Amino acid sequence: MADPADPNPVSSTPTLPERIDTELAAFLTERTAQLADISPDLGVLSQAFRAAVLNGGKRLRPTFAYWGWRCVRPAGAPGEAELVRAAAGLELLHACALVHDDVMDGSDTRRGQPAAHIRFDRMHREQAWLGNGQSFGAAGAILLGDLLLSWSEELFTAAIGCLPADRARGATAEFDRMRTEVVAGQFLDMLAQARGAFDPDEALRVIEFKTSKYTVQRPLLLGAAAAGGTPELTAVLSDYGLLIGEAFQLRDDLLGVFGDPSRTGKPAGDDLREGKRTLLVALAFQAADPAQRELLRAGVGDPALTGAGVAELRQVLEQTGAHELVEQRILERAGQAARRLEGASLQPVAAQALLELAQAAAHRTS
Amino acid sequence: MADPADPNPVSSTPTLPERIDTELAAFLTERTAQLADISPDLGVLSQAFRAAVLNGGKRLRPTFAYWGWRCVRPAGAPGEAELVRAAAGLELLHACALVHDDVMDGSDTRRGQPAAHIRFDRMHREQAWLGNGQSFGAAGAILLGDLLLSWSEELFTAAIGCLPADRARGATAEFDRMRTEVVAGQFLDMLAQARGAFDPDEALRVIEFKTSKYTVQRPLLLGAAAAGGTPELTAVLSDYGLLIGEAFQLRDDLLGVFGDPSRTGKPAGDDLREGKRTLLVALAFQAADPAQRELLRAGVGDPALTGAGVAELRQVLEQTGAHELVEQRILERAGQAARRLEGASLQPVAAQALLELAQAAAHRTS
Numbered sequence A, B: 001m002a003d004p005a006d007p008n009p010v011s012s013t014p015t016l017p018e019r020i021d022t023e024l025a026a027f028l029t030e031r032t033a034q035l036a037d038i039s040p041d042l043g044v045l046s047q048a049f050r051a052a053v054l055n056g057g058k059r060l061r062p063t064f065a066y067w068g069w070r071c072v073r074p075a076g077a078p079g080e081a082e083l084v085r086a087a088a089g090l091e092l093l094h095a096c097a098l099v100h101d102d103v104m105d106g107s108d109t110r111r112g113q114p115a116a117h118i119r120f121d122r123m124h125r126e127q128a129w130l131g132n133g134q135s136f137g138a139a140g141a142i143l144l145g146d147l148l149l150s151w152s153e154e155l156f157t158a159a160i161g162c163l164p165a166d167r168a169r170g171a172t173a174e175f176d177r178m179r180t181e182v183v184a185g186q187f188l189d190m191l192a193q194a195r196g197a198f199d200p201d202e203a204l205r206v207i208e209f210k211t212s213k214y215t216v217q218r219p220l221l222l223g224a225a226a227a228g229g230t231p232e233l234t235a236v237l238s239d240y241g242l243l244i245g246e247a248f249q250l251r252d253d254l255l256g257v258f259g260d261p262s263r264t265g266k267p268a269g270d271d272l273r274e275g276k277r278t279l280l281v282a283l284a285f286q287a288a289d290p291a292q293r294e295l296l297r298a299g300v301g302d303p304a305l306t307g308a309g310v311a312e313l314r315q316v317l318e319q320t321g322a323h324e325l326v327e328q329r330i331l332e333r334a335g336q337a338a339r340r341l342e343g344a345s346l347q348p349v350a351a352q353a354l355l356e357l358a359q360a361a362a363h364r365t366s
Helices: A016-038 A038-052 A060-070 A080-105 A116-126 A135-159 A165-195 A198-227 A231-258 A270-274 A279-287 A290-299 A307-319 A322-341 A350-365 B015-037 B039-052 B060-070 B080-105 B116-126 B133-162 B165-195 B200-227 B231-258 B268-272 B279-287 B291-301 B307-319 B322-341 B347-361
Strands: none
Touching: A016 A038, A016 A080, A016 A135, A016 B165, A038 A080, A038 A116, A038 A135, A060 A080, A060 A350, A080 A135, A080 A198, A080 B133, A116 A135, A116 A270, A135 A165, A135 A279, A135 B133, A135 B165, A165 A198, A165 A350, A165 B015, A165 B039, A165 B133, A198 A231, A198 A279, A231 A270, A231 A279, A231 A307, A231 A322, A231 A350, A231 B307, A270 A307, A279 A290, A279 A322, A290 A307, A290 B279, A307 A322, A307 B080, A307 B116, A307 B133, A322 A350, A350 B060, B015 B039, B015 B060, B015 B133, B039 B080, B039 B116, B039 B133, B060 B080, B060 B133, B060 B200, B060 B322, B060 B347, B080 B133, B080 B165, B080 B200, B133 B268, B200 B231, B200 B279, B200 B307, B231 B268, B231 B307, B231 B322, B231 B347, B268 B307, B268 B322, B279 B307, B279 B322, B291 B307, B307 B322, B322 B347
């Protein structure tokens, strides 16, 4: 509703992230009641759910799903509300991935707030409960993630099922692929980290599945399928998605090492300490001299790496030219993605939005 | 196919668990190919999937789903093959629950075989990979469980979608409830264990959600809904399911303390060491004298509990009459379940099977 005191009534039109958050809040209310019917003791699970989902996230996957839809359909077309609700389901899937990821990586914070397993761990300590708080925290977060994963499908399926059957089927096929590909990408990432190789091809394959397909390509194709997009549009969005997804992840990798922690919300150098096998470190290793290789081998994956150690590795990433190569590759991919949209048959406002998203993916600072 | 040398050709008709295993093996083959297309490195994930799913499990949930269906439809009726395939999806859901449960409980074995997280941990050690094998094992098992959870829904939905829409919808609603209730039940179990109370009502609530609904009631209702069962049948199966589920879990609790490890496949006393808040220990605590209460407080949940300590607790469970009370309650519930079937309008062969399942739940030794 417009606020009569609002000098700029147009500002009260909800943004897409606000629409997604409204859907998520409504779903949360419904599910809080379902859990309360089972037992009042499940209130803590509902609270953890709220913290994991309504966390000011960028809502990237719903955004791409929405613009995939808008490539075909004008604003406010029939079915848009259902598509937005289905897209909110993607955020529950993503919340599962983050909650489980934080357990797997042992990351204590998420967007500057305590991770789910840390919340449960603290609750355990505050109540002076029996057993080990850390195990309790991990178990609570595993169960919370499982619930988010099941519920993401329920929210998605109920909403998408309101669209014509053939379009719903196409969108669901993309949703199913997303769920498999994100797990596959994470597993490959974990393997790469354990093997400790510095292999650019392996790094690119992890990006393809863990980010490009999961974050950009599949959500776009999902939205386009829900809208009844043509095979030609699918081909364009498929290419655009892989290119922008790669640019997005490469920027993320740079921010993880060179970014401002007050903007990124995660401690500088954590990606290095965790031993992430990014393209950045793989390219540095390729170009490194023996002394630099030794620094990379010893430093990447050392959980006790100091601030000085991080600074030293940053220097290697600069001196080998890896930082510059990755910067160039980001711009190249963003440019290729923009050119892929040229001449494609899609709604002009959607083309404009996709161009802006390409710019944002390439140049963001947080 | 009948073996001409088989003196008893009828024995080559596949049993229901065999039919379920055939569906699971076919699904596994299809998904192994999907993972291989992503990367040959995912072969280890497919192997872990195989070990978690094709493990000689009892296939209880599909069995109840099948007999829920057979309450309404004769053997071989149209749609039966699809129902059996959908029921196989319940085993993937259950495999997820077990894989994640073993991580949460730190259980090293499952049916006498290494748990999924132990398999990944060993792989890590054998390959002398970087980082911590235990963390790698837990992360691999969390991802495997996530995949099983998504895939259970895909197998279920594709199969159930072949039935008429209203029946498919009813069955899907039960499937959705199962997924929420099993997580809720596990979370309540974890809370009860952490709080350390010996509360019979709390123990019964955990049984209701973690076992009765998840293992018996919902699968039965799912099968009946898929077959287009009447509200009267739903009411009968709903009651029968809660009663038999309780009998099944109480027998499980007794086997966990008094069972023969060579038959149950889990070390004697592990439930006591883990500190499970079963009805058995709650009833013992109620009837215990101060010395016995002290033994229960100190011993239940002590991971270092010795064989002698287990024997001492067993004695308390006997002397307080708790063992006997739980035995009686099992027989009572099985009897009530059998009586609930009397006079109900369902296929006689299904009534007979449900009576036998009631007996098996109450009297099994493994």
